[in-house]
Amino acid sequence: MMIHAMSASALSQMDQPAFVAALDGIFEHSPWVAGRAWPQRPFASREALLDSLVDTLRSAPRSDQLALIRAHPELAGKRAMHGALSAASIREQLGAGLLACMPEEFALIRDFNTAYKAKFGFPFVIAMSGLWRGDIIAAMARRLAHEPEVEFAEALAQIARIAALRLAERVAD
Known part of the structure; x- marks a missing residue:
């Protein structure tokens, strides 16, 4: 589903505030990722933009990475039950x-x-795309056995996948 069919080229021409606003929600409640990736313009493609965003996330201080992970809601948690999720999280x-x-x-x-x-x-x-609740429950059980550093890296990898899926809804190839 294309929400706003923007091109990477059009995004590359935006000033920083417009760029950050256009990518709002790609990373859950964390506009800093887009803000820090903006100087790496121009982006030749959606893939190049995604690479820049993910590189920005991976090179960020651990405290910023942790804040981004913590910005994600618990699955089927209180925020979900009370309708207090982002539109993207509700859809997912x-x-x-x-x-x-x-x-x-x-x-x-x-x-x-x-x-x-x-x-x-x-x-x-x-990243829930293509998964059903049984798959997610099984993943929760499996990942609960991880060591903390392994799971921290896995959470960041899942966030990168979520960002890729959300970006594909907004930015044309």
Whole structure:
């Protein structure tokens, strides 16, 4: 679904505030990623833009990376149940069936969310495209066994995948 069919070339011509506004929501509540990638213009393609954004994320101080991970909502959590998610997060969680779980599935996800956050200090993040709630529950169980550094890297990799999916909705090839 194309929300705004912008080109990488058009984005490259924007001033920094317009560029950051155009990419709002690509990284959950973290406009700093686009702001720091902006000086790397021009972008020859959506792929080049994504590479720049992901490089910016990967080279950011750990504290900024952690803040970005923590900006993501818990899956099927209180914010989801009260409609307090970004439009992109609502679409993604609806698409994976997370907002229509059976009570026992909600309880299982809640328990995994609690254990995950206690172990790692941030919410479980996963790119949900193509996944159903059973896949996500299985991934939660599997990733809960990771060591903290492995899971930190996995969370960043999942955020990069989410950004790629969101960018594809907004920026033409």
